[in-house]
Amino acid sequence: MAALARERFDLQRGPLLRLGGLALTHDRAVLTVAVHHIVVDEWSMAVLQRDLLALYHASRRGQAPELRELSVDYAAYSAWATQTLHSRERALLAFWTEYLRDRPAPASLPRNARPGPCAGRARLDRSRSARRCRPACVPGPATRVSRS
Known part of the structure; x- marks a missing residue:
């Protein structure tokens, strides 16, 4: 069971649900179910658990399982969710378009035509005070302290 839990999922080849x-x-x-989160959500996991238990109990009694029909058609749900998402996107776009309509245009500042002496030599500043990218030729906090 531990090996089943540790085994990585291959999203290209599957399987994305394994039983042990x-x-x-x-x-x-003990039945172990390993399933990748990309193919199951909380609601679906509850349905899977309910159906597995129904199959188990029916098998123990020697009867045919009685599985409930799903109350939602997945294709219809997917279409509804997509339409809802698109309508929210349209509403947000309309809001921001209206909100920004009377704002001044962005400033048109001249650009430096020549690259400076530090062009292409950026490095990550790993100091606790400033985690940002800065040109390598600009001294960092540790360099400034050691020179003073």
Whole structure:
């Protein structure tokens, strides 16, 4: 079971759902379900758990399982969710277009035509006070302190 849990999922080839079992005694066992989060959400996991339990109990009684029909058609839900998302995007775009309509245009500042002496030599400043990218030729906080 630990190996099943540690095994990585391959999103290109699958499988994205794996089952494993371990017999504890002659009448006790453990079922392990490993599923990638990209293919299941909380609601779907509850449906899977409910259906697996129904299959198990029906098998123990020697009966055919009675699985409930889903109350939602996934294709219809997906279409609804997509339409809802697009309508929210349109509403946000309309809001910001209206909000920014009377704002001044961005300033048109001249650009430096020549690259400076530090062009292309940026490095990450790893000091605690400033985590930003700065040109390598600009001394960092540690350099400034050591020179004073």
